Amino acid sequence: MPAIPSAAPSSSRAGKTWAALAAIAALIVVLPVAGLALQAVKGSSGLWANLLSSTLPVALVDTVILLAGVGLVVAVLGTTTAWLVTAYEFPGRRVLEWALLLPLAVPTYIIAYAYLDILHPIGSVQGAIRWILGYETPRQFRLPDIRSMFGCILLLGFVLYPYVYIPTRAMFLTQSGNLIDAARTLGISRRAVFWRVALPLARPAVAVGVALALMETLNDVGAAEFLGVKTMTVSIYTTWITRTDLPGASQIALALMLIVVALVAIERWARRKQRYATDARRSRGLTPQKVAPLKGMLFLAAGSVPILLGFIAPSFYLASEAWKRYQFAGLSSRLLDEAINTMTIATLTTVVTIGLGLTVAYAARIGQGRTSGALLRLSTIGYAAPGTVVAIGVLIVLAGLDQFIDRTAIDWLGVSTGLLFMGSGAAVVYALTVRFLAISAGGIEAGLSRIPASFDHASRTLGQTIGGTLRHVHLPLSKAAISAAALLVFVDCVKELPATLLLRPLNVETFATHLYGEAARGTYEEGSIAALAIVAISILPVILLSRVGRQPVWHSSNPG
Structure with missing residues (x-):
């Protein structure tokens, strides 16, 4: 036993080292937010007055309406589909369980890109409707314009509802069947059980899912711009790029961050008193109720609508347009360069993000007191900030660092280093790391938390x-969690548009920025192959989620 006393100082030093590394990781995330605040303060005194009188009122109203509409749509779709596949047994239910995740593979800007062409007044869909109704020209009959607030709400809702579906279905699956049976014994119908028992117990999961969907809505810049909705995120982009007004963009970004903080606070306040507990030894899961064949067909059809509109229709369109483009002109040579750029940026970001995530998660595991936990939470704030907000903060920090290095190199060596970070793509990697460190740290922390502390004691x-x-x-015991986190980060980097669009070096295109450019020009067929590639890559986490959702839940009676 003499080795134990001598190991204590070494353990203390190692713990302090991990805490210091975690503090550096948290600082990396906080720096862009601090830079954003400093740049916003530098704005002229009349800038706020101009923003308040012109830009912010319209942007704020559109943002609030969009958030309210998308929140309602995802809450209704996610909750009802989760209850449908959990509470009822009908043909096709098991396929529907994982197929309802597929819209997650379609980024918001791609759904807008696809439907703008699918529902074009002179497109095939409206042409077929006019032919059926006996009309000949769009002047005689046309569907409401998809370029509207209503269209934006619907399209975003049909893509983002899985954020509510996933946690709500998990909550329904863990609810005790005994509670449902007790409610039925008291004379409550199956439909009333949903409203009076299941839904109240699932409110925390619904609130979390809606909050995540609204975060994604705030992060969107492509879909809102394509569909003519001037949100605060779009206003940040236009103020910075079109008007070259960085202080103004910083101030709008700061206001948007306040909205994000308010959303998180409201979500936590709404479920502050929500608690759910059950005795796993005496409870059983909810048993699906078998329904009549006709009713089962209706359930299958109703559950298939979100999949059809959120995944099948846009994916079929992209595949069709990509095939037409390939037959007409083959594969563009720049697609290879865009694939290399996309994969390089995503891979580098994944490596950096997993490294930092492991650092803060492990520091939280071995740390004592509140400091390590606070550093973990601080390192994850970037995920709550929209990509445009993070991009502006990163620009401020790295542009200043580039200038400092350049001046120092000129003074000491007589050589100009130029845009060392902003011109090399490091800014994009930095911004994506800040955005997605929460995914890495959260996933790895969850994996580490499943390892009993007794293993640590035995090892020491x-x-x-x-x-x-x-x-x-x-590492061996949590490699599955680390791999899953790496996959999710990689795919999110491939899909990310705002930060990549704003910080990429000149003449560097990724799949996402190529698609954005083609959609902005209205040349949809040119961007279809890039869009299809993004959707194909994005299916990977959906497959992962579907496999996780089908695994049996393991309960242990040993709390250690």
Whole structure:
């Protein structure tokens, strides 16, 4: 036992080292927010007055309406579909369980891109409707314009509802069947059970899902701009790029961050008193109720509508247009360059993000007190900030750093380094790391939390250091969680448009920025292959989620 006392100082030093590394990771995330605040303060005194009188009122109203509409749509779609596949047994239910996740594979800007062409007044869909109704020209009959607030709400809702579906279905699955049986014994119908028992218990999950969907709505810049909705995110982009007004963009971004903070606070306040507990030894899961064949067909048809509108229709359109483009002109040579750029940026960001996420998650595991937990939470604030907000903060920080390095190199070496970070793509990697560190840290923390603390004690008793315990115990046991986090980060980097669009170096295109450019010009067929590639890559986490959702839940009676 003499080794134990001598190991204590070493353990303390190692813990402080991990805490210092976690503090550096948190600082990396906080710096862009601090830079954004400083740039906003630098704005002229008349700038706020101009923004308040012209830009902000319209942008704020459109943002609030869009958030309210999307929140309502995703709450209704996500909750009803989750209850449908959980509470009822009908043909096709098992396919529907995982197929309802597929719209997650279609980024918001791609759904807008696809439907702008699908529902064009002289397109095939409206042409077929006019032919059926006996009309000949769009002047005689045309559907309401998809370029509207209503169209934007519907399209975003049909893409983002899985954020509510996933946690709500998980909550329904874990609800005790005994509660449902007790309610039925008291004379409550199956439909009333949903409103009076299941839904109240699932409100925390619904609130979390809606909050995530609204975060994605705030992050969107492509869909809103394509559909003519001037949100605050779009206003940040136009103020910065079109008007070259960085202080004004910073001030709008700061106002948007306040909205995000308010959303998070409201979500937590709304479920502050929500608690749910059950005795796993005495409870059983909810048993689906078998329904009549005709009713089952109606349930299957109703559950298939979100899949049809949110995934099948846009994916079929993209595949059709991509095939036409390939037959007409083959594959463009620039697609290879865009694929290399996309994969390079996503891979570098994934490596950096997983490294930092492992650092803060492991520091929180071995740390004592509130400091390590606070650093973990601080390192995840970037996910709550829209990509445009993070991009402006990163620009401010790295542009200043570029100028400092350039001046120092000129003074000391007589050589100009130029835009060392902004011109190399490092800014994009930095911004994406800030955005998605929460996914990495959260996933790895969840994996580490499943490893009993007794494993750490046994490892240390056998003479392993904290680092040795990480290498030989924690990494092997949590490799599945780390791999899943890496996959999610990689795919999110491929899909990310705002930060990549604003910070990419000159003449560097990714799939997302190529698609944005083609949609802005109205040349939809040119961007279809890039859009299809993004959707194909984005299916990977959907497959992962569907496999996780089908795994049996394991309960342990041993709290250790």
